[in-house]
């Protein structure tokens with residue numbers, strides 16, 4: 001559901017920019033906040049608020065990787081695997097997280113709690129290896145600190161201790 | 164070392180808030196600019212300072228501003244805070260820790276360029292940076308530093324913080340404008356240049372976040388003062404993002420012209436190579452720049468010297484590679500980035516980055532052939548200078564420079580189906596170090 005409040009914010013954005021069309025990206029961000037990913041309803045709401053066709057909005061939404069095309073886990077873990085993190089062993093960090101969460105990169109756990117992605121440079125190169133959980137940074141990771149992080153996330157999610 | 168300029172006061176507690184920023188001299192440069200200078204005077208001052216763009220190309224900033232077309236269309240300023248070049252992590256830190264320095268730079272630059280609407284395009288993934296900049300802009304509006312009649316002057320400015328959504332290409336200035344206009348981020352044909360026909364068809368200045376955040380210090384200290392740092396042609400200081408296999412990676416602000424070796428080995432900075440290994444290669448300006456060999460380690464870090472050594476100062480991301488690393492694996496990793504981030508608009512780049520990755524992958528995993536090495540060089544030749552935007556060229560930098568310097572490693576992979584680095588490692592029976600060598604198998 002896209003709330004009336006969200007639609008109002010989109011309309012306000014459309015008048016904030018010199019051209020209404022510029023509000024398409026921030027409005028898609030709002031739609032995604034509401035529903036967790038970009039749904040047909042989200043596309044429609046954005047199109048209506050800015051006065052574009054749905055197809056037009058969709059063509060923008062599919063260009064940018066942060067607009068998710070399908071539901072994501074509650075905690076989205078994005079591990080950087082670009083060069084500076086690679087030189088600091090990010091690949092073994094990814095394998096470790098895959099084992100710990102029981103999923104491969106690009107997958108979501110069956111309980112819908114975690115999505116594990118590998119992503120490109122997240123501007124944390126001097127603190128490699130680095131990852132983001134729902135956009136927040138965790139840096140200079142070791143297997144131990146990654147485990148501690150998952151423990152903490154498990155507690156936040158109320159997940160029972162894994163065997 | 165001289166007093167820091169762009170990172171000055173970065174660690175003062177609360178400097179992200181307006182009141183603390185002001186207690187430390189913040190927005191005094193803006194007041195001075197509005198009180199003492201006409202817009203054109205500021206452009207002259209920036210020319211005197213010698214400030215050059217910190218986004219990649221190093222174009223002289225004052226000159227860029229003076230190129231703005233004189234017509235009656237509205238002018239725009241875009242701050243490029245889309246930081247995403249692998250190896251680069253300075254704009255994020257500025258935005259997270261001292262966002263008002265950027266906002267102040269945006270206001271002064273807008274005044275100098277007679278702009279009344281400015282945009283700060285913050286990379287979507289940098290959630291905290293985006294939040295901080297938005298908050299700083301709100302605080303500035305509330306304090307009369309933005310909006311109508313700034314600080315009682317007759318200058319008015321609106322600033323809109325725009326968040327990206329995951330696309331490296333949107334850091335390219337024409338793609339950034341497309342994205343701001345609400346479209347897919349495909350680069351535009353140049354000319355016309357943004358200074359003539361830019362955002363919404365108006366004359367537009369696009370500068371990097373660090374470039375703009377340097378402006379207040381130049382107004383405060385003067386053009387000659389800023390020009391007293393650095394070398395004759397590369398003036399001032401900049402942030403070098405030191406990453407990779409060094410003991411102390413980090414963001415270090417240095418005057419231009421300090422040797423690479425100081426940044427990498429000095430105890431105040433990098434402190435030497437990780438695990439006391441040997442230096443194998445340096446990428447001096449982000450993953451889009453050519454790889455330098457260790458004999459270039461004494462090169463001064465200024466635009467001219469690094470160019471003479473065969474690379475570019477680029478975005479300031481200095482990536483250090485030690486002899487524990489297989490160059491084939493490292494270059495594969497860098498090439499995957501360009502394959503994934505190619506916007507797909509033109510064939511040489513879309514197809515070329517795909518095939519280069521395929522070939523590097525088969526070499527890396529032991530299924531390659533000797534002739535693949537020359538094939539890679541061929542593909543690079545068909546990409547560089549023949550693609551629509553500089554991303555295509557960037558994708559070839561590490562491959563061509565890497566093969567030129569480390570051809571025997573590529574050929575070893577083709578001949579023996581395995582990695583020269585790990586084979587040497589086994590022969591030498593090195594004592595096991597805390598961290599495993601990377602990219603060896």
Ligand SMILES: Cc1cc2nc3c(=O)[nH]c(=O)nc-3n(C[C@H](O)[C@H](O)[C@H](O)COP(=O)(O)O)c2cc1C
Nearest residue numbers: 216217218243245246247334335336370371374553
């Ligand atoms: C593929 C590509 C990506 C780029 N990414 C960035 C970026 O993330 N940040 C940036 O400031 N400049 C980036 N640039 C350079 C910009 O096009 C532009 O030159 C720069 O923002 C100008 O600012 P400056 O003169 O202050 O350096 C990129 C260029 C290319 C070709």
Ligand code: SF4
Nearest residue numbers: 507508509512552555
């Ligand atoms: S060179 Fe690559 S990134 Fe640039 S326009 Fe062509 S396909 Fe797009």
Ligand code: FES
Nearest residue numbers: 080085122124125
């Ligand atoms: S390479 Fe991983 S954060 Fe930049």
